Amino acid sequence: MSYQDHTDQIAQLVRARNGAWDGISPEAVARMRLQNRFHTGLDIARYTAKIMRDDMAAYDADPADYTQSLGCWHGFIGQQKLISIKKHFGTTKRKYLYLSGWMVAALRSDFGPLPDQSMHEKTSVPALIEELYTFLKQADARELGLLFRDLDAARAAGDAAREKEVQTAIGEHQTHIVPIIADIDAGFGNAEATYLLAKKMIEAGACALQIENQVSDEKQCGHQDGKVTVPHEDFLAKIRACRYAFLELGVEDGVIVSRTDSLGAGLTKQIAYSREAGDLGDQYNSFLDCEEVIDLASLRGDVVIERDGKLMRPKRLPSNLYQFRSGTGEDRCVLDCITSLQNGADLLWIETEKPHIEQIAGMVDRIREAVPNAKLVYNNSPSFNWTLNFRQQVYDAWRAEGKDVSTYERAALMSVIYDTTELATAADERIRTFQKDASARAGIFHHLITLPTYHTAALSTDSLAKEYFGEAGMLGYVAGVQRKEIREGIACVRHQNMSGSDIGDDHKEAFAGEAALKAGGAHNTMNQFA
Numbered sequence: 001m002s003y004q005d006h007t008d009q010i011a012q013l014v015r016a017r018n019g020a021w022d023g024i025s026p027e028a029v030a031r032m033r034l035q036n037r038f039h040t041g042l043d044i045a046r047y048t049a050k051i052m053r054d055d056m057a058a059y060d061a062d063p064a065d066y067t068q069s070l071g072c073w074h075g076f077i078g079q080q081k082l083i084s085i086k087k088h089f090g091t092t093k094r095k096y097l098y099l100s101g102w103m104v105a106a107l108r109s110d111f112g113p114l115p116d117q118s119m120h121e122k123t124s125v126p127a128l129i130e131e132l133y134t135f136l137k138q139a140d141a142r143e144l145g146l147l148f149r150d151l152d153a154a155r156a157a158g159d160a161a162r163e164k165e166v167q168t169a170i171g172e173h174q175t176h177i178v179p180i181i182a183d184i185d186a187g188f189g190n191a192e193a194t195y196l197l198a199k200k201m202i203e204a205g206a207c208a209l210q211i212e213n214q215v216s217d218e219k220q221c222g223h224q225d226g227k228v229t230v231p232h233e234d235f236l237a238k239i240r241a242c243r244y245a246f247l248e249l250g251v252e253d254g255v256i257v258s259r260t261d262s263l264g265a266g267l268t269k270q271i272a273y274s275r276e277a278g279d280l281g282d283q284y285n286s287f288l289d290c291e292e293v294i295d296l297a298s299l300r301g302d303v304v305i306e307r308d309g310k311l312m313r314p315k316r317l318p319s320n321l322y323q324f325r326s327g328t329g330e331d332r333c334v335l336d337c338i339t340s341l342q343n344g345a346d347l348l349w350i351e352t353e354k355p356h357i358e359q360i361a362g363m364v365d366r367i368r369e370a371v372p373n374a375k376l377v378y379n380n381s382p383s384f385n386w387t388l389n390f391r392q393q394v395y396d397a398w399r400a401e402g403k404d405v406s407t408y409e410r411a412a413l414m415s416v417i418y419d420t421t422e423l424a425t426a427a428d429e430r431i432r433t434f435q436k437d438a439s440a441r442a443g444i445f446h447h448l449i450t451l452p453t454y455h456t457a458a459l460s461t462d463s464l465a466k467e468y469f470g471e472a473g474m475l476g477y478v479a480g481v482q483r484k485e486i487r488e489g490i491a492c493v494r495h496q497n498m499s500g501s502d503i504g505d506d507h508k509e510a511f512a513g514e515a516a517l518k519a520g521g522a523h524n525t526m527n528q529f530a
Helices: 003-015 026-035 041-061 075-089 101-107 124-157 160-171 191-204 232-248 280-285 329-341 357-370 386-400 422-432 434-442 452-468 474-487 501-515 525-529
Strands: 067-071 095-099 180-183 208-212 255-260 290-292 305-307 310-314 347-350 376-379 444-449
Touching: 003 026, 003 160, 026 124, 026 501, 041 124, 041 191, 041 255, 041 444, 067 452, 075 095, 075 124, 075 452, 095 124, 095 444, 101 124, 101 180, 101 452, 124 160, 124 180, 124 191, 124 501, 191 208, 191 232, 208 232, 208 347, 232 255, 232 280, 232 329, 255 329, 280 329, 329 347, 329 357, 347 357, 357 376, 357 434, 376 434, 386 422, 422 434, 434 444, 452 474
Parallel strands: 067 095, 067 444, 095 180, 180 208, 208 255, 255 347, 347 376, 376 444
Antiparallel strands: 290 310, 305 310
């Protein structure tokens, strides 16, 4: 419904009240409606799920149409990210938000900073989804509010051309609401717990849930040691639990991202149940590190399995965990991915130990033999030393080509002494094109950085603290922050406007007319930044 349609509809309602509603401005109501397009989280989930599905189809047609996101740990950070994207690129197309369980644990838990081990309150995850969308909706309201003020100014000046231009901008306004891929960790419990949490996350607005195949009570960050996986049937029950949650809530396009940590996980807590040779349980158990039992008298409370007619004892650690054979990680990843896609998952996430395109592509090629349109969400992780990794990749490539690399020390390539070298330049170019190249070669539909704003907050705070508390004093803030905000067009320099003060003034005027006590008058110091 257009701006004018809303206005006309409300005008008709007001007239029908025989004067009782004459204090209501139909145009003010129309503006409020446009500023509050999404009434519930489910409205958002349904809207953004369709965006993701359309983007996935576009990627299948052309891998150059990959998507991206940055992890955001607060609604304000997510809001500023989308405002910045619209400012610089004019559209939010193919730009998402990522909700990182790591950052929820580190920054949003009532217990204080925690490691990424599913120890934080599960309710903090849907709470952050709701917070992110609250801030994004406020960004819509603010941007439209500025357009409404422009419209009023054009009318007051009698500028019909400008009035028409602003009305067109209002009609074509693009919302800041974009898909959130939300981390549900390993489900925070059994399949029922996963289902209940999934519902809360979807009701808050999440259209995409990322779930991993680690055990809930031993969950580790994907880039730490000690990861323990579960048999496929256990994991598939949780994937189905997420799908049930989507379908129950009417989000039929909901997206499930199945993450496998098998590449770096050498342990399992369970031996899978197998009904017959070659089934999923048998395939899972085939990766166990076992030794043949020759003498039954050697068994002392051990678990044994049959393999090819032999009695085999899986190696069990003092922690009661079982060990996989070394070197089976990629094979287990491939099986995990194929199994997940064949049982209801939509996208894959393979957690790797380094950003190496051919390593990823090697697994994706195998997966696509079974599921041709398989595609990935990939973690461009801050846990990787990108500079060192890519300099070493260039070093290795040059060496394999017979190029002289004697002036470089491979283990020390992170050193600043190499920053201006040909090798460093080549490595940086590989980093720059990594996402485009990996999407074309390795089936990566979505690139994300899990916790970038954790690092940017620390870096910017360090810079300000060093200057402000040092010799620069107040100049440290003015030159390092405010002057840059003004000159780079950062909307937040008018922080009263960003926090909603002008929106509140518009409402006060609608509610009280000339009697409204507004904050945005001549003495508001924000006018210095107009």
